[in-house]
Amino acid sequence: MSGAEPTRDIYAGRSSVCRNCGALVGAGESTCAVCGAPAGVAQSQAQQQYEPQSPSTRSLADPETMRFARAVLTRPSTFTFVFLAINVFIFLLMNSAAPGGSENHEVLRAYGAKYNSLINGGEWWRLVTPVFLHIGWIHLLVNMYSLFILGPYVEKLYGSARFVFFWVATGVAGVAASYFASGAGMHSVPVLGRFLFRGGDGPSAGASGALFGLIGVLFVFGIKFRHELPEGFKRAFGTGMIPTILINLFIGYTIPYIDNAAHLGGFVAGALCALFVGYKRPGQRASVAVMWHVLQVAALVVVVAGFGQVARHMGEARARFALGQEIVPTMDSGTLTAAVNYINALNGGQEAFAAAINDGNVEYAGQALAALDAAPHLTAESDKLRDELKLILARARDYAPVNRKERQTRKEAAEGEQLLADMNKWNERYVAWVKTEGKGYGLTVREPPAPSTTLEEQRDEQPKQSPSPQQQGGK
Numbered sequence: 001m002s003g004a005e006p007t008r009d010i011y012a013g014r015s016s017v018c019r020n021c022g023a024l025v026g027a028g029e030s031t032c033a034v035c036g037a038p039a040g041v042a043q044s045q046a047q048q049q050y051e052p053q054s055p056s057t058r059s060l061a062d063p064e065t066m067r068f069a070r071a072v073l074t075r076p077s078t079f080t081f082v083f084l085a086i087n088v089f090i091f092l093l094m095n096s097a098a099p100g101g102s103e104n105h106e107v108l109r110a111y112g113a114k115y116n117s118l119i120n121g122g123e124w125w126r127l128v129t130p131v132f133l134h135i136g137w138i139h140l141l142v143n144m145y146s147l148f149i150l151g152p153y154v155e156k157l158y159g160s161a162r163f164v165f166f167w168v169a170t171g172v173a174g175v176a177a178s179y180f181a182s183g184a185g186m187h188s189v190p191v192l193g194r195f196l197f198r199g200g201d202g203p204s205a206g207a208s209g210a211l212f213g214l215i216g217v218l219f220v221f222g223i224k225f226r227h228e229l230p231e232g233f234k235r236a237f238g239t240g241m242i243p244t245i246l247i248n249l250f251i252g253y254t255i256p257y258i259d260n261a262a263h264l265g266g267f268v269a270g271a272l273c274a275l276f277v278g279y280k281r282p283g284q285r286a287s288v289a290v291m292w293h294v295l296q297v298a299a300l301v302v303v304v305a306g307f308g309q310v311a312r313h314m315g316e317a318r319a320r321f322a323l324g325q326e327i328v329p330t331m332d333s334g335t336l337t338a339a340v341n342y343i344n345a346l347n348g349g350q351e352a353f354a355a356a357i358n359d360g361n362v363e364y365a366g367q368a369l370a371a372l373d374a375a376p377h378l379t380a381e382s383d384k385l386r387d388e389l390k391l392i393l394a395r396a397r398d399y400a401p402v403n404r405k406e407r408q409t410r411k412e413a414a415e416g417e418q419l420l421a422d423m424n425k426w427n428e429r430y431v432a433w434v435k436t437e438g439k440g441y442g443l444t445v446r447e448p449p450a451p452s453t454t455l456e457e458q459r460d461e462q463p464k465q466s467p468s469p470q471q472q473g474g475k
Helices: 043-050 055-060 063-073 078-095 105-111 116-120 137-158 160-182 192-196 208-224 231-236 238-254 260-276 290-316 338-359 365-374 380-403 410-435 437-441 455-465 469-474
Strands: 326-329 443-446
Touching: 063 137, 063 231, 078 105, 078 137, 078 160, 105 290, 116 160, 137 160, 137 208, 160 208, 160 260, 160 290, 208 231, 208 238, 208 260, 231 238, 238 260, 338 365, 338 380, 338 410, 338 437, 365 380, 380 410, 410 437, 410 443, 437 443
Parallel strands: none
Antiparallel strands: 326 443
């Protein structure tokens, strides 16, 4: 029997057997669906053409991998680029909102960054909106590049409806994990605290939780479907992603401000999604269950509703001052020494500043200024600190009516930011003075309440720690 290639006319309209691998080739098909060889090519000829000699070339030309890739990766990835565009657009809005842009804490607060205390206060949307916010250009570029690389794989393997649900659900899971980890009060635990828990209630934002969710999806996908995936995809996904996962978690451990809790929360959520959801196999019909379209729309509605709340409350974002380290005398507070009177006056000035900045309340400002005027002389540096606090408090008193406005201009918001910056610098010099000259007067620094304590709770506790502004005014 001749080994020459049969003519197309002979085999037209009939099924045939692939002479390379023995698989059945359907009528009218020009190539084998299993090995990719043209129908009718002899085994020796096919081996010569489709089995390159070097291992590196063989992996590139693996016909099964190429067939799978052509069938899957030619699908659209529309929502990957929609989400990418939304992230960039919001970042540009933040950068134009105020000096400092996306790195300005008040801009982050206004646009929906995660603050535990605000979520506790009922601002639920801060579990959703942080997924679309970024802090600085480097943060944005790294995450958007990762979305550009990972997003199309997940969207093409699972379809746009599932991808949208995965992105929003895993992103929210990452924010929720960060919320619980930040509020656990375990950031001081050796090793584990540095790896998983964060102290304080600073702003948290970024798409990294959702990106780790995509990594979790691809990791489980590669393991769950390993028996039906071609070699090229087995190497890329599943256990092939372990180095990427470990490297990113190590980076999160070494850089304190990276939130590993959010990463792990997103990863676990993505892994669970992939564990129970099948992917769209090559040649599978494009129809998608109604349930997934409902979940897709629901996820998008949640995002839109979240940013609707951001827009609604945008004017309520204000420069806020949290009471920090408190200076207290170590001697009997009933003894009216010069140091006690001086410290009470300065502590009262800080409380009055917080009331004016945070609540627009100037009730205590006049009494606090009078107490500062009456504060005794200790050293030349202590007099300078007292006079500087008087000026800052007077500015805060004048700013308070502006702070009560529903919406502030950019100039007014910048004024509030400058007040905060000046007060924080003053407080640093105040603490430094106590640790040097203040020691001679029996003064010490008392740490602030636990990070999860809200400003209102701090104020409730404050009268127990030192005299209130009313008490100070009466001396």
